[in-house]
Amino acid sequence: MVISLRRVWENQGITAKLRLSFALLFAIFLMGVGAGFVGLAVVRGAEADIVANLELRNGVLEMESQLxxxxxxxxxxxLQVPLVGFAQAQERYGQPALAAAARVIALSENLRRAMAAMPDGSDMAKRKIDMRFFTSTAKRFSQTLLSENELVILVADPETGLDTQIGAAVRQLGVCLEGQDELAFPAREIGVLLQQYQLSRQRPVMQTAVNKVEALRRRIAATPGLETARKTEALRLCDTFDKVAARLMDTATSMSANANDFALQARAVDPIAEDLRRITALEVERAKTRIGWATKLAGGIVLFSALLGLGCIFWVARLLHRAVTSRIVELTRYAGNVRDGHFGEAIDMAGSDEIGLLARALADMNGRIHDLVGGLEDKVRQRTLELDAKNRELDAKNQALAVLSLTDRLTSLCNRRRLDQVLSAEWRRAQRYGTPFSVIMIDLDNFKDVNDTFGHAVGDAVLVRVADILLAVVRETDVVGRFGGEEFLLVCPETTVEDARVLAEALRRELQDTDFPLVGRITASFGLADYEADPGPAALVARADKALYRAKQSGRNQVIVAPTTAAVSRTQ
Known part of the structure; x- marks a missing residue:
């Protein structure tokens, strides 16, 4: 009979076994004691929920207050910066505002941790998304405030602020233009517009000031009676005004965007905060209700279970251990091995109850996972190889595109963009280290007649042939490019004016002695200039262009060197 009962027990499902076990355990005295402990645990959990919800409520209230x-x-x-000055306004209001923002950031992190600890079944846990949005919005508000304060400091700092810089530039411009009434009056108008902008922060006012500075710059450049030094200084101050004004307008745009963010964040946060306060209050009331019924229920169960015996508890515990607990432990160990990657391990657990079915299902799932992992690894390996091939192809195309962007399409020489890069680099190097370098401007003589007589196709062939000659004659360190049309520019690093003249003469003779198909002989004029502390690469090229113009005016087919700055000064 015992064997028959055991077979019947083993064939029962988990639910039936648990029902029978708890029916027996309900008859014992210790069941009542356990019920008492359960009631106590419920009370303590409810008290913890009350404390947690009150803390959340207080945190939300404090965060609202700090915001x-x-x-x-x-x-x-x-509002106070224009009245009491930047330093006092920063001390009285700016620093406390930043401290409040830092407190908001700290409170947001505390609320995040408190929400993570809330029970999954509570209303507050269901509103975790709203709480995350509330805390992230509050944190963003504080970060925006910090960013806004940095922008205000950038603009209004009395020592290094943009207002100070642009005001100093306007004052210096007025001093520089004293005695020039036609120039000093626009400078004073710019000062008045700047004061209007600093009061209103309206972009059109600053744009008007920028336009007047541009007009003043043209008038300064066109004024013949203004000394060179004062003219240079005035133009420099105009450039400074333009740069600082651009930064001021960009900063004002960022500050306006932050102000809009403040308004949007306030409208988003306030309803959520009100809802969170209501939910926390409701959770507190629910926890108090749980404490009441748990206390009553535990007392009743304890009194009822005191009438029952203690004998069958050990027998029920043994049956449950053999039928449920030990088998669940085995399944847990097997699942842990599968989690660690031991897919080849097998499990053999008899029984037709839920645990036996679960064991067989886990074994089947293990086999399926093993197959899927193997297939997935193969697919990942294949996709990785394909991605590497695509990346290499893309790199090759990008390199080819980079070369095309710096090369003249017809002659394969450097284009104007590449020439500007080389000129800028050599000018900076010469300015820093004092090394010599020269530029040679080349223009084909009467090239328009070639196009008009033989057509543009022949003209293009001539340009290609000239490019080949230039590449064959110049040195490896020289950079030659097509400057535009029939003009070419040769940049000669580490080259004095005399060495550049020799190179230019060699090029002139080579071009003169070359017989071009259909066209015959053509010549070219050369303008040469070397670096003499020019204010920029454009100035150096301009001097070479003037020398080229003189060569054209003097009969073409010759090399003319631009005069030095000292020689020009003596001539004047």
Whole structure:
């Protein structure tokens, strides 16, 4: 009979076994004691929920308070800067606003941790997304406030602020233009516009000032009676005004965007905060209700179970251990091995109950996972190889595109963009280290007649042939490019004016002695200039271009060297 009962027990499902076991355990005295402990645990859990919800409520209230305080202080800071000065406004309102923002960031992190600890079944846990949005929005508000404060410091700092820089530039411009009434009056107008902008922060006002500075720059450049030094200084101050004004307008745009963010964040946060306060209050009431019924239920169960015996508890425990617990432990160990990657391990667990079915299902799943992992690894390996091939192809195309962007399409010489890069680099190197370098401007003589007589196709062939000659004659360190049309530019690093003249003469003779198909002989004029502390690469090229013009005017087919700055000064 015992064997028959055991077979019947083993053929029962988990639910039936648990029902029978708890029916027996319900008859014992210790079941009541356990019920008492369960009731106590429920009470303690409810008390913990009350404390947690009160902490959340207080955190939300404090965060709201700090957000409002930060908004108010920062608003007062912006209003008081023109009245009491930047330093006092920063001390009275700016720093406290930043402290409130830092407190908001700390509170947001505390609220995140508190929400993570909430039970999954509570209403607050269901509103985790709203809480995350609330805390992230509050944190973003504080970060935006910090960013806004940095922008205000950038603009209004009395020592290094953009307002100070642009004001100093306007004052210096007025001093520089004293005695020139036609120039000093626009400078004063610019100063008045700057004061209007600093009061209103309206972009059109600053744009008007920038336009007047541009007009003043043209008038300064066209004024013949203004000394060279004063003219240079005035133009430099105009450039400084333009740069600082651009930064001011960009900063004002960023500050306006931050102000819009403040308004949007306030509208988004306030309803959520109100809802969170309501939910926390409701959770507190529910926890108090749980404490009441748990206390009553535990007391009743304890009194009822005191009438029952203790004998069958050990027998029920043994049956449950053999039928459920030990088998679950075995399944847990097997699942852990599968998790660690031991897919080849097998499990053999008899029984037709849920645990036996689960064991067989886990074994089948293990086999399926093993097959899927193997297939997935093969696919990943294949996709990796394909991606590497695509990346190599893309790199090759990018390199080819980079070469094309710096090469003249017809002559395969450097294009104007590449020439500008080389000129800028050599000019900076000469300016820093004092090394010599020269440029040679080349223009084919009467090339328009070639195009008009023989057509543009022949003209293009001539240009290609000239490019080949230039590449054959110049040195490896020289850079030759097509400057535009029939003009070519040769950049000669580490080359004095005399060495450049020799190279130019060699090129002139080579071109003169070359017989071009259909066209015959053609000549070219050369303008040469070397670096003499020019204000920029464009100035150096301009001097070479003037020398080229002189060569054209003097009969073509010759090399003319641009005069030095000292020689020009003596001539003047």
């Amino acid at each position: 409002e305080r930060a908004r108010r202080l920062y608003r007062d800071f912006l």
